[in-house]
Amino acid sequence: MRGPNYDEFQQWMASCEKNISSCESIYYFLLNGVKNNSISVGFHRTRDQKIIFNRLEYIGIKRGIFRNNSHQFLRDKIIQDISAYRSVADLICIHFVFEGSECFYNALGAELGVDFYLNSEFLIRINSNTSEFFKLLTILKPSKKESGEGNKDLYESGYDYYTGDGVEQDIEEAVRLFKLAVENGDAHAQSILGYMYSIGEGVEKDLMEAIRLYGLAAEQGDAGAQNNLGLMCEHGQGIMKDIEEAVRLYKLAVEQGESVAQYNLARMIYEGEGVEQDIEEAVRLFTLAAEQGSADAQTRLAHMYEKGIGVEQDIVEAVRFYKLASNQGNAYAQSSLGYLYEKGIGVEQDMMEAVRLYTLASEQGDAYAQGSLGYMYSKGEVVEKNLAEAIRLCTLAAEQGSVKAQKNLDILKRI
Numbered sequence: 001m002r003g004p005n006y007d008e009f010q011q012w013m014a015s016c017e018k019n020i021s022s023c024e025s026i027y028y029f030l031l032n033g034v035k036n037n038s039i040s041v042g043f044h045r046t047r048d049q050k051i052i053f054n055r056l057e058y059i060g061i062k063r064g065i066f067r068n069n070s071h072q073f074l075r076d077k078i079i080q081d082i083s084a085y086r087s088v089a090d091l092i093c094i095h096f097v098f099e100g101s102e103c104f105y106n107a108l109g110a111e112l113g114v115d116f117y118l119n120s121e122f123l124i125r126i127n128s129n130t131s132e133f134f135k136l137l138t139i140l141k142p143s144k145k146e147s148g149e150g151n152k153d154l155y156e157s158g159y160d161y162y163t164g165d166g167v168e169q170d171i172e173e174a175v176r177l178f179k180l181a182v183e184n185g186d187a188h189a190q191s192i193l194g195y196m197y198s199i200g201e202g203v204e205k206d207l208m209e210a211i212r213l214y215g216l217a218a219e220q221g222d223a224g225a226q227n228n229l230g231l232m233c234e235h236g237q238g239i240m241k242d243i244e245e246a247v248r249l250y251k252l253a254v255e256q257g258e259s260v261a262q263y264n265l266a267r268m269i270y271e272g273e274g275v276e277q278d279i280e281e282a283v284r285l286f287t288l289a290a291e292q293g294s295a296d297a298q299t300r301l302a303h304m305y306e307k308g309i310g311v312e313q314d315i316v317e318a319v320r321f322y323k324l325a326s327n328q329g330n331a332y333a334q335s336s337l338g339y340l341y342e343k344g345i346g347v348e349q350d351m352m353e354a355v356r357l358y359t360l361a362s363e364q365g366d367a368y369a370q371g372s373l374g375y376m377y378s379k380g381e382v383v384e385k386n387l388a389e390a391i392r393l394c395t396l397a398a399e400q401g402s403v404k405a406q407k408n409l410d411i412l413k414r415i
Contacts, residue, residue, distance in 0.1 A: 093120035131240030138215020154181035190217035207238025243274035259292035315346030371397035371405035
């Protein structure tokens with residue numbers, strides 16, 4: 001942001017006025033950080049202080065004051081006087097380190113290249129409180145840019161290219177359109193582009209950019225973004241782990257009927273993680289999510305009904321939920337339902353259906369299914385005997401820690 005356009009103080013201040021909320025939000029965050037010693041302030045290139053002097057003179061701070069202990073005076077004045085801070089905001093570089101990655105921001109929250117850091121006059125290092133600073137950046141809305149295309153058209157066109165609906169799928173074009181919509185503040189675009197950054201789809205994986213975009217969308221009430229940002233806070237992905245913030249975000253999404261958030265909040269309430277344990281409320285939320293088609297919630301409910309955990313034991317209901325989740329490809333549900341068919345619990349015994357379900361689950365890496373299917377191949381009673389396949393499957397299960405599979409494997413190797 002340095003350069004000819006900002007050589008005159010009044011030009012710079014006019015630009016700064018357009019971003020005043022961002023500027024002031026970061027200023028107060030930094031001021032608090034300096035007071036509690038979590039943020040350090042210094043001059044990066046002391047030989048270029050003339051620019052700072054000229055700027056501060058515009059707001060009545062005379063150059064003569066700088067003669068004694070000038071560095072300390074300037075540091076204190078710029079960080080503790082918002083008018084002074086704003087007058088040199090384009091000369092400030094915020095050096096931010098998180099999980100080994102270095103980022104550089106200007107005083108308005110815009111990310112900068114390393115060249116700006118090397119040439120900045122005034123340097124602010126954030127030594128701790130990094131997650132709080134990043135959360136701050138996520139809520140600073142960029143100024144909206146004019147576009148000849150409407151936000152809705154941009155997002156919907158981008159989504160068509162993303163899914164290949166009516167057009168040839170083109171992820172690169174989808175990203176381009178989503179970015180244009182993001183610049184205009186479209187929450188749906190912010191959310192889906194955040195997801196793409198979180199997994200590296202069509203863009204280089206960047207968890208911090210994902211968090212920033214999710215934060216913008218979540219602030220506008222996008223339930224999917226609230227849930228996804230909650231997950232990142234819960235697991236500490238790209239941001240410091242924050243269970244309470246995760247619960248808060250899940251609750252916001254649940255209020256809008258978001259099924260994945262219903263499941264995630266139910267998990268935490270069931271375990272009493274970040275919130276008071278309440279099995280009855282967890283069951284209610286699992287049920288809401290299951291009714292909306294959440295395979296994870298269906299599987300969890302099925303297990304609870306099978307074992308009588310938090311609900312009255314009901315094998316018929318367990319089978320119903322396992323079938324719903326199994327049809328959606330949930331490996332645990334397929335494996336568990338396979339067991340019920342193998343043993344004839346809650347259903348008529350059907351060994352071939354058990355084999356089918358175990359096969360589906362084992363292909364997805366379910367250890368119990370791999371071990372059970374391996375045992376069946378070793379006996380040759382339900383399927384044709386195949387020792388090589390039995391060893392392969394038992395080995396896969398044993399590598400995941402299955403003690404029973406390891407015992408069977410030891411026996412098979414002695415044959």
